[in-house]
Amino acid sequence: MSTTFPGDDHNKADEGVTPMTPGVQIPAAVGLVMLILLSVTGNSMTVIAYLRDKQLCSVYDFYLFQLGTTDLLLSAISLPFYTAYTFMEFTWPFGSAVCKMYLVCDFTLCFQSIMLMLIISLDRLLLIQMGHSYSIKITRRVGIANVACAWLISFLVYSPAIIGWDTWVGYSTVKSMDCDTEFRNDRVFTTITTFVEFIITFVCMMSLNVLIYVKIKQRAKVNPVTSIRLQTVSTINLDNRTSAAAPMHSVARNADRRQRNAVKILAMLVAAFFLSWAPYSITTVLISFCDDCVNTSLYQFFIVFLWMKSAVNPFLYAYNSLRYRMHFRRYLSCNGRLQLR
Numbered sequence: 001m002s003t004t005f006p007g008d009d010h011n012k013a014d015e016g017v018t019p020m021t022p023g024v025q026i027p028a029a030v031g032l033v034m035l036i037l038l039s040v041t042g043n044s045m046t047v048i049a050y051l052r053d054k055q056l057c058s059v060y061d062f063y064l065f066q067l068g069t070t071d072l073l074l075s076a077i078s079l080p081f082y083t084a085y086t087f088m089e090f091t092w093p094f095g096s097a098v099c100k101m102y103l104v105c106d107f108t109l110c111f112q113s114i115m116l117m118l119i120i121s122l123d124r125l126l127l128i129q130m131g132h133s134y135s136i137k138i139t140r141r142v143g144i145a146n147v148a149c150a151w152l153i154s155f156l157v158y159s160p161a162i163i164g165w166d167t168w169v170g171y172s173t174v175k176s177m178d179c180d181t182e183f184r185n186d187r188v189f190t191t192i193t194t195f196v197e198f199i200i201t202f203v204c205m206m207s208l209n210v211l212i213y214v215k216i217k218q219r220a221k222v223n224p225v226t227s228i229r230l231q232t233v234s235t236i237n238l239d240n241r242t243s244a245a246a247p248m249h250s251v252a253r254n255a256d257r258r259q260r261n262a263v264k265i266l267a268m269l270v271a272a273f274f275l276s277w278a279p280y281s282i283t284t285v286l287i288s289f290c291d292d293c294v295n296t297s298l299y300q301f302f303i304v305f306l307w308m309k310s311a312v313n314p315f316l317y318a319y320n321s322l323r324y325r326m327h328f329r330r331y332l333s334c335n336g337r338l339q340l341r
Helices: 009-015 022-052 059-085 096-137 140-169 187-222 224-238 240-245 247-290 298-318 323-332
Strands: none
Touching: 009 240, 022 059, 022 298, 059 096, 059 298, 096 140, 096 187, 096 247, 140 187, 140 224, 187 247, 224 298, 247 298, 298 323
16 A cells, blocks of 8 residues: 655646546546446355355355455445545555554455455365265365364464554554555565465465365376266255256266366466566566665556456356356346346
């Protein structure tokens, strides 16, 4: 975030801040409001679909629900505050205490969304490796414990530094009427946290996805029947009527389709994570070494671009999942009152 003095045109020019003229302000306002509405609507539909559809009851669906909830909170907390902060020429009128609360929520929620994608990747790999024992060992209780641990880790990575950095060093680096992290220009802390938050997590997610793809291919070549059963196990548990009444080959095809869709969703989520986080992470590290090396307005855009992932995720679910797509169509058509193609 910017550390410019409000009302000082000279400093803004030096730091590369685009002035909020009507030609800039109006399109930016429309874009940010549309992003908020899109993200809140999409993630609200994801949460409601999970709560109302009894067939979305697997641990995997629970993880998607948690990711949707996290993205919804990001859209409802981070984006509105940042929008107001932006259009007040990066002037924070809410006080330092509210600023720290906002930053804690923002950083915790962003890191939690990353942790959940890592958990989902590991969950898909465990499904392939454990086979029939997956549904016995990976229960809802295990899922809740994993999510709770992720929340704790997400809080501890940034929140203590956000809350107490100025107390530890004995002074504040944030200017009056501004809202920024105290450690923004600390090279060591910024580099380490960015390495953990982006590079390590991305490498882990990519490695897990590659392992998933390789294991599916290996099992399909070695024993197609075993592969089908492994992919069917979670589906049969979710829909006893289908497993009892439908022919085995029909159930197997359906299970195969669901498994491939789950892997496809995961791959798209990882790609969206990389595209949205890479520009922000790289420029954040650059700023910690050279505050004037990155155009401030460009950096603000990267921050907003990072949050776009929260708006994209629900539509990735709908694109790859028939049940989510069905629910989204129903909600958007007001339960069939409007005709949607």
